[in-house]
Amino acid sequence: MGRYMKYEIKGSYKFILGVLAIVLILTTVFYSYQFKQSNMGAIGGVAYLIMFVALFAAFLYIVDSFKKELYEDRGYLTFTLPLTGNQILGSKLLVALMWFIILGVVILLYNGFMLSRFIEFDISFREIFSVFNTETVAVGMTMFISGVVTLILIYFSMALGRVTFRNKKIGGMWFAIFLILNGLIGYTTLKITKAVPYYLDLNSFKVVTQRAIEQLSMLESMNFMSINSASVIVSAGGRTFMNIGSLIYTIFIGVATFLGTGYLIENKIDL
Amino acid sequence: MGNLVEIKGLSKNYLSKKALNNLSLDIESGKVVGILGPNGSGKTTLIKILTGLLRQSKGEVFIDGHNVGVYTKSIVSYLPDRNFLYNWMTIDDAFKFYKDFYSDFDENRGEKLLDFMKLEKNMKISSLSKGMNEKLNLTLVLSRRAKLYILDEPIAGVDPVARDKILDAIINNYNESSSMIITTHLVRDMESLFDEVVFLREGEILLKGNAEALREEKGKSIDEIYKEVFGE
Amino acid sequence: MIFKKKVSLNLMISMEAFFVFSIDTGCALVYYIVSALTYNDIHGGEKMEFDDKLPIYIQIMNYIKKKIVSGEINGGDKLPSVRELSSELKVNPNTVQRTYQELERENLVFTQRGMGTFVIEDTEIIKNLKKSMALDIVNNFISEMKELGFEYKEIVEIILDNKKKEE
Numbered sequence: 001m002g003r004y005m006k007y008e009i010k011g012s013y014k015f016i017l018g019v020l021a022i023v024l025i026l027t028t029v030f031y032s033y034q035f036k037q038s039n040m041g042a043i044g045g046v047a048y049l050i051m052f053v054a055l056f057a058a059f060l061y062i063v064d065s066f067k068k069e070l071y072e073d074r075g076y077l078t079f080t081l082p083l084t085g086n087q088i089l090g091s092k093l094l095v096a097l098m099w100f101i102i103l104g105v106v107i108l109l110y111n112g113f114m115l116s117r118f119i120e121f122d123i124s125f126r127e128i129f130s131v132f133n134t135e136t137v138a139v140g141m142t143m144f145i146s147g148v149v150t151l152i153l154i155y156f157s158m159a160l161g162r163v164t165f166r167n168k169k170i171g172g173m174w175f176a177i178f179l180i181l182n183g184l185i186g187y188t189t190l191k192i193t194k195a196v197p198y199y200l201d202l203n204s205f206k207v208v209t210q211r212a213i214e215q216l217s218m219l220e221s222m223n224f225m226s227i228n229s230a231s232v233i234v235s236a237g238g239r240t241f242m243n244i245g246s247l248i249y250t251i252f253i254g255v256a257t258f259l260g261t262g263y264l265i266e267n268k269i270d271l
Numbered sequence: 272m273g274n275l276v277e278i279k280g281l282s283k284n285y286l287s288k289k290a291l292n293n294l295s296l297d298i299e300s301g302k303v304v305g306i307l308g309p310n311g312s313g314k315t316t317l318i319k320i321l322t323g324l325l326r327q328s329k330g331e332v333f334i335d336g337h338n339v340g341v342y343t344k345s346i347v348s349y350l351p352d353r354n355f356l357y358n359w360m361t362i363d364d365a366f367k368f369y370k371d372f373y374s375d376f377d378e379n380r381g382e383k384l385l386d387f388m389k390l391e392k393n394m395k396i397s398s399l400s401k402g403m404n405e406k407l408n409l410t411l412v413l414s415r416r417a418k419l420y421i422l423d424e425p426i427a428g429v430d431p432v433a434r435d436k437i438l439d440a441i442i443n444n445y446n447e448s449s450s451m452i453i454t455t456h457l458v459r460d461m462e463s464l465f466d467e468v469v470f471l472r473e474g475e476i477l478l479k480g481n482a483e484a485l486r487e488e489k490g491k492s493i494d495e496i497y498k499e500v501f502g503e
Numbered sequence: 504m505i506f507k508k509k510v511s512l513n514l515m516i517s518m519e520a521f522f523v524f525s526i527d528t529g530c531a532l533v534y535y536i537v538s539a540l541t542y543n544d545i546h547g548g549e550k551m552e553f554d555d556k557l558p559i560y561i562q563i564m565n566y567i568k569k570k571i572v573s574g575e576i577n578g579g580d581k582l583p584s585v586r587e588l589s590s591e592l593k594v595n596p597n598t599v600q601r602t603y604q605e606l607e608r609e610n611l612v613f614t615q616r617g618m619g620t621f622v623i624e625d626t627e628i629i630k631n632l633k634k635s636m637a638l639d640i641v642n643n644f645i646s647e648m649k650e651l652g653f654e655y656k657e658i659v660e661i662i663l664d665n666k667k668k669e670e
Contacts, residue, residue: 007371010364011357074358075324076351076355077356077357080344080349081344082341082342083372084341267326268326270324270325301597442590442593442594442595442596445595463559464595465595466597482595486556486559487558490556
């Protein structure tokens with residue numbers, strides 16, 4: 001599998017580095033411009049926008065790599081290699097994740113670097129790291145899991161689209177399938193949340209019931225609930241809780257769709 | 272010399288038609304088999320099932336005693352009828368790729384063939400003409416010491432000079448422990464290569480047998496038999 | 504004096520004749536040697552066209568037989584290896600293998616393991632081959648001429664006429 005990853009990287013690194021270069025240049029230009037204007041408010045927003053666009057472009061490109069295998073001639077090479085469907089899929093997934101992480105980290109660091117050029121930072125490293133408590137890490141991880149599962153879901157939708165619609169021209173069907181699947185999963189996740197009303201207190205790692213949270217939420221005013229693909233997170237009374245059921249369910253969905261996609265491309269694909 | 276390939280009762284059904292209909296065929300080691308037939312006769316469908324790009328609706332396929340899967344893919348060297356290499360690659364990349372994934376890849380042979388085909392390693396795949404692509408693909412496929420070579424229309428759409436080179440390469444590659452399956456509709460150019468021929472129409476075998484025996488029996492060339500069998 | 508002249512004239516003529524003769528022979532010798540070297544086996548020379556109606560192995564057999572009979576290949580010569588010949592003629596090696604086997608069955612060649620396939624040295628057999636091949640051609644010729652309506656007498660006349668024209 002590592003062999004295939006090597007070639008996946010070889011095939012995509014030029015594009016990724018290109019995107020990265022453009023983003024860094026834009027960021028630099030933007031920061032120097034903003035500094036002259038001394039309009040600090042816009043910095044955060046635009047920088048974020050640039051990062052988002054870069055990641056989105058990379059995302060489209062990487063996802064397209066899998067689509068190419070299914071709809072273009074290069075599939076004749078990929079699917080006659082002595083690899084299982086899971087190996088091929090796993091390689092593509094890992095490389096995709098690798099690029100996203102690299103892009104995200106580099107852009108973030110660069111932004112930080114740029115900021116420090118223009119603003120006097122009193123914040124020491126210690127203070128920066130204090131942001132990373134168990135809560136933020138846990139939330140960050142669920143967002144990561146959510147991203148991974150979404151990606152797997154996209155692959156699955158593409159494979160399903162290829163298997164069910166033999167006509168190669170309808171290459172866009174995967175998106176419709178993806179939306180439907182995503183909706184289904186979101187709906188079932190909520191159902192599970194209701195059915196398994198047990199939450200993990202992200203500070204103390206104790207399991208807590210929904211009742212308890214409801215009671216807490218009545219005490220404080222700052223409450224919010226966030227649902228992403230990975231889990232349902234509730235914040236109440238200054239503490240954060242994560243629904244256990246939804247987390248397990250999401251991971252389960254991820255694994256199942258991964259294996260499902262592998263099965264499809266190994267056994268059901270008709271090129 | 273047992274059967275390298277055994278195909279039993281193979282069928283492939285689509286909504287609108289039967290691409291293959293209860294086809295059975297055995298191929299011994301060391302034989303060059305020509306699968307002949309017009310477009311739509313099922314040649315490519317059969318090939319794709321052998322290479323794992325397609326799944327049969329019914330029937331069994333055994334290559335070296337195994338079902339089609341990861342193992343068979345490692346002993347089958349397949350030349351598709353299209354440009355299947357990743358187009359960011361150079362010829363050197365393609366060589367390394369084959370070497371990485373196929374333990375039976377003979378780099379020396381590959382380099383000799385590449386010379387013979389007058390191609391160089393630093394060329395980009397995206398800049399090659401159709402004929403050059405065909406020559407490159409064939410070079411890679413024949414440089415593997417595989418048990419089964421499957422060549423799908425190896426000389427179609429290629430100029431006569433390149434054609435000769437390709438035929439030369441195919442003949443020089445022959446060895447007794449491997450078999451070759453070649454599909455073509457350019458029968459006249461290739462018929463002297465075949466040990467056995469199989470005539471396919473609408474997914475069924477119309478006629479099969481030893482090429483020389485058929486020539487003797489019918490007093491005709493394979494090309495003429497083809498015209499007789501498929502003619503109006 | 505005249506006698507001396509006559510002698511010297513004769514000498515010159517005979518010397519000239521000798522030179523011409525030796526050059527002729529020399530050329531003939533060179534030609535023979537060169538052809539012997541270059542046409543020692545089947546390499547080079549004409550490209551073989553396949554009349555596809557006959558099994559290919561039979562066509563290759565005829566091709567080789569012709570060369571044996573015409574002296575292009577001599578008794579005792581080594582024939583190309585199966586691989587070489589199949590590559591040159593662009594045919595399946597099994598076909599060449601079969602050709603050699605059939606030739607061996609007809610006692611025209613013999614195979615020595617590890618060394619190759621050789622034409623037999625027996626001149627009698629080669630002579631007989633030459634005769635039988637000639638007979639085939641002649642019989643064909645005669646039957647075709649007969650189909651055109653010629654009688655033996657006319658056929659012989661035509662042949663003799665042809666001979667005169669060539670000389």
